Amino acid sequence: MRRWLEGLKQLRRYPSAVLGTGLILFLIGLAVYTVVAIPYSQALDLWRGGEQWRMHPVNASPVWTDRLRGGDLPETQIISSADVPPEEQPFPGGRRLRIPLSFDYDSSAFPSEINLFLAAEEQARAPFVRLIWQAPDGREEVLGGRRMAREERISISQDWALERRLGHIPHVGLMLDPETADRPDPAVLQGTHTLLLDVVLFDENAGLDADLVVYGRVHGVAGTDHQRRDLMVALMWGTPVALAFGLLAAVGTTVTTLVIAAMGVWYRGWVDAVIQRLTEVNMILPMLPILVMVGTLYSTSIWLMLGVVVALGIFSAGIKMYRAMLLPIREAPYIEAARAYGASNARIILRYMVPRVLPVLIPTFVTLIPTFVFLEASLAVLGLGDPVLPTWGKVLNDAQEQSALYNGFYYWVLSPAFLLMLTGLGFAMLGFALDRVFNPRLRNL
């Protein structure tokens, strides 16, 4: 015990160890916070995507990167009819509502998309809606009218007829400064734009909910992906997944390897021979191709991958190293003493032999963790990530599939890569310092 405490004290002398520990603590903190803030089932649900992300922009970059560059790209604005008092005109058998959904627009870039979400409760006859766009300079553009279903999404940006009439994509055509309409890069008309909803309801009491979403070009801390999902979910949830995978794989492989090496040394004879031969067979098995094979043929569940990694890691080359270390220990007098008092084989192996080499194991163990974290990311980049879990590697894979670099969505690649790098550096720095503390030959170098 004293030896360990001394080692820890010495560790404080290495700035890299302090920095590494800091990084690891930060990651652990982030992981714990994530698991508490976004429970597992909710994270899976969020990452599955779909309707719940409908009010998020597609491929929006993080807000802060734009602001740092001095840009003023728009953020998403949601204008809800609940906040606007409607103008009401009753008539026999129903009423007519005029809902002005207005918003201030002061960015110099156009929004990325405009959608209108309508929801009406069960009504005897479907209500009728007419849409009129009112620009700040008083122009009016009628977007057409339609009978609406119970729930409706009106994609104003994808109205081809409107696009032909305006000569631009609707969200550009509706919001541009008319004087610049003929230029190849029209300017935004800043000010208060309004989408006026002229609704005829054939019901005395029933209402209508409308949400006008003016999608921005930047979103949140992490931005969004091609399915409108907030990347923050994956970046945050990637942390506990990566740490758990790395830690479990590292524990699984090092501990089993050590125990098996100790068993071989203790029992000698055929046990040792079998272990040695298995190690040699394992050495020529290409790990990654086998993992890829298992991933494609069986399942890409992260737990199966973990199992295979551990199974292939048990008889790793480390056995030879531990064997060399354990061989002299076998003949040590204290082992003889243990045998004399009648300690069982298991007791000698687990309580007498294994603890002796643990200090040498610790640095290896710590430096192994990032290897496995990157292994998981590698598999995900190859498209063999866990089908449901959000991980950093899967974000990278999505980015690669959507040609993020080619399209200029650098944030999509850089943020998961940054977190991966942080994990790698944190553990590697601590591991290197530990190596020098616990391996006496290196201490003075």
Next chain:
Amino acid sequence: MSALPGIDPTARTRGRWRDVWRMLIFSGKRLLALLLTVLAGVYLTILIANMGGQVDELRMVQIRGEISEAVRADPAFQDMSSEERNELIERQVDLEVERLNLDQPFILRSFDYLYRAMLLDLGRAEQMHSDAGSRQVFDIIVERLPATLLLFGTANLLIFLVSVWVALHLSRRYGSMLDRSVVGLAPSSAAPAWFYGMFLILIFAFVLPALPSGGMVTAPPPEDRLEYLASVVRHMALPLVAMFLSQIFISIYSWRTFFLIHSSEDYVEMARAKGLPEHLIQRRYILRPTLSPIVTSFLLMLIGLWSGAIILEQVFNWPGLGTLVFQAIGHRDTPVIIGTVVIFAYLLAATVFLLDLLYGILDPRVRIEGGR
């Protein structure tokens, strides 16, 4: 080296013959052991690749689906009654099953696979074919092998030579600014090469488009030999730099530590005390005794990099073995998958054998004790 001065020449030749004989026995034993190892490894691979026979069921469903589709779509069979058509489908399915040997039990077929795999008769691919059009798995693999060997051979050799050379220098200037910065940079090697590759692609292919982002030559390949070479070099630059970046600091660090430990040995101190020139100390007193560990670690590095190839090749779209494995898995082409893993296993085994042999030559203890 083994003979001492003052011993008569016949004893010396006899000693040499004895050495050669022991080396032969030693390498023969190792070769046999490795052959058995490869056998076990390849059989395991076959078992995993076939999911213990379950893949066959998937393939049966696939075959049946494809054949019924083909029969239904063929206008020649339009006016058949449905019974006749079903009969035809059954007959064709049987034929296909027989062609693919699916009617034998898996255990039998697995030994058949093993026997042929060991003889490097890797069979015919089910879906894929080589660029030259051959369906033989061996041809497909051999076509891809040079690309992998070119990239990984160059990178490994470069990393090895540069790191040993730099490490020797650093171990003499131990504690200098450069030395400390290399030690500080060593943890950066926690990230694999493809990770750096991604950034390199981002910077050098997209932000300042100077180099191609993937592939091995421009399409269409240039006619001129020199131009072809230049194109390959340009395409190789980024993956090479990626591997170099991810490996160089850690290997310099470990070599430097290694040399430092060995240069504090008593016999080196003794040589210093005698006043021998520094380069002589380095060559005779540091490099010679550490030669076998150096070679070992070089070959071990090779082993480690063989399997890392898949992802780097995938990221850079390099037409090598790694990309092949990935494509084969996409096609569920079992013979190709097994074939590649067999080739990987052979390459690894060859590396290990080379290691043993070099060890025997470099380390006199192996020669004298006959590999005990």
